[in-house]
Amino acid sequence: MCGIIGIIGKGEVSPLIVEALKRLEYRGYDSAGVATLDNGGIERRRAQGKLDNLVGTINAAPLSGTIGIGHTRWATHGVPNEINAHPHATDKVAIVHNGIIENFQSLRAEVTAAGRRLSSQTDTEVVAHLITLYLDQGLSPQKACAKAFARLEGAFALGIIFAGRHDLMIAARRGSPLAIGFGDGEMFLGSDALALAPLTKKIMYLEDGDWAVLHPDGAEVFDEDNAPVTREVRLTALSGATVGKGGYRHFMLKEIYEQPQVIGDTLQGYINAAERTLTIPGLPFDPTAISKLTIIACGTSYYAGLVAKYWFEKVARVPVEVDVASEFRYRGALMPEGGAAIFISQSGETADTLAALRYARAQGQHILSVVNVPESTIARESDATLLTRAGPEVGVASTKAFTTQLVVLACLAIVTAKARGAIDHDDEARLMNALVEVPARAAEVLNHDERLRALAESVSEARDVLYLGRGSSYPIALEGALKLKEISYIHAEGYAAGEMKHGPIALIDESVPVIVIAPSDDLFDKTASNMQEVIARGGRVIFLSDGPGAQKLGDLAAATVALPHVDPFVAPILYAIPAQLLAYHVAVIKGTDVDQPRNLAKSVTVE
Numbered sequence: 300m301c302g303i304i305g306i307i308g309k310g311e312v313s314p315l316i317v318e319a320l321k322r323l324e325y326r327g328y329d330s331a332g333v334a335t336l337d338n339g340g341i342e343r344r345r346a347q348g349k350l351d352n353l354v355g356t357i358n359a360a361p362l363s364g365t366i367g368i369g370h371t372r373w374a375t376h377g378v379p380n381e382i383n384a385h386p387h388a389t390d391k392v393a394i395v396h397n398g399i400i401e402n403f404q405s406l407r408a409e410v411t412a413a414g415r416r417l418s419s420q421t422d423t424e425v426v427a428h429l430i431t432l433y434l435d436q437g438l439s440p441q442k443a444c445a446k447a448f449a450r451l452e453g454a455f456a457l458g459i460i461f462a463g464r465h466d467l468m469i470a471a472r473r474g475s476p477l478a479i480g481f482g483d484g485e486m487f488l489g490s491d492a493l494a495l496a497p498l499t500k501k502i503m504y505l506e507d508g509d510w511a512v513l514h515p516d517g518a519e520v521f522d523e524d525n526a527p528v529t530r531e532v533r534l535t536a537l538s539g540a541t542v543g544k545g546g547y548r549h550f551m552l553k554e555i556y557e558q559p560q561v562i563g564d565t566l567q568g569y570i571n572a573a574e575r576t577l578t579i580p581g582l583p584f585d586p587t588a589i590s591k592l593t594i595i596a597c598g599t600s601y602y603a604g605l606v607a608k609y610w611f612e613k614v615a616r617v618p619v620e621v622d623v624a625s626e627f628r629y630r631g632a633l634m635p636e637g638g639a640a641i642f643i644s645q646s647g648e649t650a651d652t653l654a655a656l657r658y659a660r661a662q663g664q665h666i667l668s669v670v671n672v673p674e675s676t677i678a679r680e681s682d683a684t685l686l687t688r689a690g691p692e693v694g695v696a697s698t699k700a701f702t703t704q705l706v707v708l709a710c711l712a713i714v715t716a717k718a719r720g721a722i723d724h725d726d727e728a729r730l731m732n733a734l735v736e737v738p739a740r741a742a743e744v745l746n747h748d749e750r751l752r753a754l755a756e757s758v759s760e761a762r763d764v765l766y767l768g769r770g771s772s773y774p775i776a777l778e779g780a781l782k783l784k785e786i787s788y789i790h791a792e793g794y795a796a797g798e799m800k801h802g803p804i805a806l807i808d809e810s811v812p813v814i815v816i817a818p819s820d821d822l823f824d825k826t827a828s829n830m831q832e833v834i835a836r837g838g839r840v841i842f843l844s845d846g847p848g849a850q851k852l853g854d855l856a857a858a859t860v861a862l863p864h865v866d867p868f869v870a871p872i873l874y875a876i877p878a879q880l881l882a883y884h885v886a887v888i889k890g891t892d893v894d895q896p897r898n899l900a901k902s903v904t905v906e
């Protein structure tokens with residue numbers, strides 16, 4: 300997490316750094332800061348909380364200088380106050396950092412013993428002091444940094460400037476992403492190409508272990524053994540243009556409402572609606588040859604993977620293993636040589652997902668990723684990438700990225716099923732028709748917004764909320780609960796409806812709303828029984844179903860929302876939407892920061 304920007308410019312850099320930080324705020328918003336060299340001396344402005352606070356600080360006391368670094372923080376070590384805000388500095392260096400220095404305690408003891416006085420509780424400040432110690436020993440900035448980097452354990456992306464050196468910035472990458480931008484007599488450093496795109500289109504991605512010396516007219520790059528290396532400079536297609544709320548009160552609401560459009564855009568990448576053909580070219584594995592699929596992701600993307608498991612197993616008859624990346628990467632998973640692994644990530648930068656991908660690569664797997672950011676690290680390190688065309692997702696709680704991930708995975712499941720002979724032509728046509736109709740059905744689902752807003756009133760008063768679903772509605776129950784807790788801070792749990800009697804049923808009384816997700820499918824009657832069990836114990840059920848479902852059971856529930864009746868195959872895509880809207884309205888009623896909920900970040904680049 301944390302966003303880094305660095306500029307060696309021709310003019311004043313502070314306004315450009317602040318602009319770039321706006322594009323990086325999705326990486327964290329606990330604090331922000333900028334450091335420049337003013338007449339050779341390090342000048343800093345830092346502020347706790349959102350970037351707007353820093354803007355206020357800088358407006359009150361402008362920063363001048365043609366070289367500078369900036370940072371937006373997601374706190375790991377040290378509370379999110381101004382003292383712990385980056386850049387951290389000594390009289391000789393200022394530094395911004397994304398990641399975690401795991402051996403910072405021992406380094407801290409070492410620099411303290413050497414007489415350095417640290418002012419923050421961060422793991423980062425110690426790096427500034429270590430480099431300063433080496434500079435004091437007479438080493439050049441380059442040598443001092445190389446020596447310091449070799450001492451660091453953990454994951455980091457670093458940007459460093461030096462007092463008296465308007466022409467020099469040093470960067471290092473181990474684990475956390477970092478890109479260098481080439482301008483005309485200007486150089487840029489950023490956590491991602493999105494931050495740099497409005498400044499330059501010429502981007503070089505540092506590889507793991509690389510460090511770089513930036514001058515106004517270029518950069519020298521070294522690998523972890525300090526040997527000079529050449530890395531490709533590419534032209535980014537990203538614009539980095541700031542997206543607006545388009546008249547909506549929050550980005551999240553705008554993104555929920557964009558779903559009919561972006562689901563259609565994503566489908567168009569794979570389906571020819573007129574000819575009813577579905578093609579996914581360039582798959583890195585032969586769907587007829589795979590004995591198992593491994594799907595790995597985090598957060599909401601993991602729930603997309605869980606839905607896909609139901610699709611691949613039921614429709615394509617392929618055994619699927621799904622795991623969260625943070626567990627998968629450390630459990631020594633057995634992956635037969637030549638297997639197929641799918642990594643799902645909106646940002647394409649999630650540290651655990653990336654580490655799991657590298658583990659799978661080392662196990663000889665064919666790597667396919669489903670990402671929303673085309674030039675992201677996960678996309679670049681995959682054998683093939685299937686893009687979701689959700690467009691930039693700004694709200695921290697994922698919405699349109701999730702439903703477009705589902706669309707891509709549904710297409711992939713159909714293609715796999717067809718290739719393996721698990722479905723015939725008629726089945727294929729039925730599933731494809733159902734998919735092609737999703738944008739229109741999604742638009743109908745949005746018509747229930749007002750009703751869901753009304754239901755949100757009572758949910759907003761609850762302390763705990765349960766979400767129940769079976770089959771592919773179970774991951775939607777999990778996702779609904781995640782959405783609610785992320786943005787409203789109400790405790791919520793998603794449960795497999797059949798599992799409720801093994802524990803959560805003890806929680807049920809009239810104060811616990813139970814959201815039952817039950818499209819008319821082959822499991823409807825079973826979920827209906829579980830709903831009866833809830834009602835029998837005084838539980839207050841909000842029933843998300845369709846016309847036929849509402850007719851059968853609508854009278855029993857405290858409230859019913861009758862969504863369009865669709866083929867069960869595509870139901871999870873559509874039922875995600877009311878869950879998003881309900882969470883959104885509850886959060887608005889509670890007055891939380893919907894787009895930037897506390898403690899969270901959009902892109903999680905630490906483990």
Ligand code: G6P
Nearest residue numbers: 597598599600644645646649697
């Ligand atoms: C964070 C975000 C979630 C997201 C998860 C995985 O926790 O807040 O919305 O689902 O990371 O991110 P990814 O970019 O890999 O999908």
